[in-house]
Amino acid sequence: MSGSTAERGDQGQLAGLLARYEDVDALLDACAQVRDAGYRQWDALTPFPVHGIEAAMGNRRTRLPWIVFAGGAAGAVTGLWLTWWTHAVSYPLVISGKPFFALPAYIPVVFELTVLFAALTAFVSMIALNGLPRPHHPLFGARGFDKVTDDGLFIFVDVADRMFDRVATAKLLEETGALSVEEVRDE
DSSP: OBTTSOOEETTEEEEEEEEEESSHHHHHHHHHHHHHHTOOSEEEEOSSOOTTHHHHHTOOOOSHHHHHHHHHHHHHHHHHHHHHIIIIIISOOOOTTOOSSOHHHHHHHHHHHHHHHHHHHHHHHHHHHTTOOOSOOGGGGSTTGGGGGTTOEEEEEETTSTTOBHHHHHHHHHHTTOSEEEEEEEO
């Protein structure tokens, strides 16, 4: 059955396939093979950081810095507009002979709003990009997945991947040298 169509069995909806590997080298080789096969909705799960796994997985740089930059720029523009509008339009008073557009006097407000908008944008974007809140993931119900906090090295291929085919994906994972390949169901 095609990967875009979720499969439903007696034990719940198919969420993906979970493959377990013996050591880090086997995992890195398997990641490169899954990447080269063209899968995009998959992840490597390890109990510790693995050097070189980003390259093996083909991870691209995140777009979060650009989103935070846009949030900070919006904060700076808002701060500049707010101080100018307050000083020149809403309550126009000449204070200490300063002009209505006194940029040096506006800098503290512009700086504070830039930092505030950037921080709030980073927080909200991080939650949205990570798909949070998600209190339960089907992987937590997979047999043997509790080893991921100890010595288990896994690759999980999500059923949402456009290339996912239960038989072909299982065959690929077995060919990568997996110790076991298991269906993960969302119960």
